[in-house]
Amino acid sequence: MISLRMYYHLMILFLVVPLFLSCDSKRFYENNKKIEHGVWNRNDKIRFEVIIPDTLRRYDFYLNVRNDLDYPYANLYFFIETQSPAGISSRDTVECQLADYAGKWLGKGVGSVKFNRFLFQKSIRFRHPGKYIFELEQAMRINDLKGIRDVGLRIEKEE
Secondary structure (H helix, E strand, O other), X not given: OXXXXXXXXXXXXXXXXXXXXXXXXXXXXXXXXXXXXXXXXXXXXXXXXXXXXXXXXXXEEEEEEEEEOOOOOOEEEEEEEEEXXXXXXXXXXXXXXXXXXXXXXXXXXXXXXXXXXXXXXEEEOOOOOEEEEEEEEEOOOOOEEEOEEEEXXXXXXXX
16 A cells, blocks of 8 residues: 555656656757846857757757846847858848837746747758857947847757
8 A cells, every 4th residue: 555655755756757858848959148237239249059960850949038127129139140060151130029019028027027039040950060150249239238138049959
C-alpha cells in the first residue's frame, strides 16, 4: 500500500515533470543583452554569434525587446546585419511596435517594464553550416535612445 507521503510526492512529480519537459522545446537559441543604464547609443551594436549545424532544418527568428516607461516612442526601428560563415552579409530594417495608437504599452509585464517578442523571419533555412553573426543597432536617428533595457535574439526550430 502506498503511504500518504509517497502519494503526494508522486502527485507532485506527475504534475511538475511535464511542465519542465514541455517548456520551450522549440527554442534553439536565445540570448538577451542588457543595454547599460537603459540608454542605447546609436553607435553601439549588439552582437550575437550562433552556430548553425543543420542546413536542412527551418527556423523562426524573433527579436526580444524590454522597454520601460521612459521610452518616448510607440515603435522601435532596428538595423540587423547578418554575416554567414561563407562571408555573405545582408542588412535588414525592422520596425517593432511597442505601444498602440492610444499610447498603451504592448507586451507582457507588470509595472514599468514591458517585454515584447517580435517575429522577424519565419521558416528560414540556412545555406551554410557554421557561425552566423547577427548585429543589431537602433535605427531611430537619435544618438542616445532612452528606455530600452534589453534586446535579444531568439531562434526556434520549426516542427
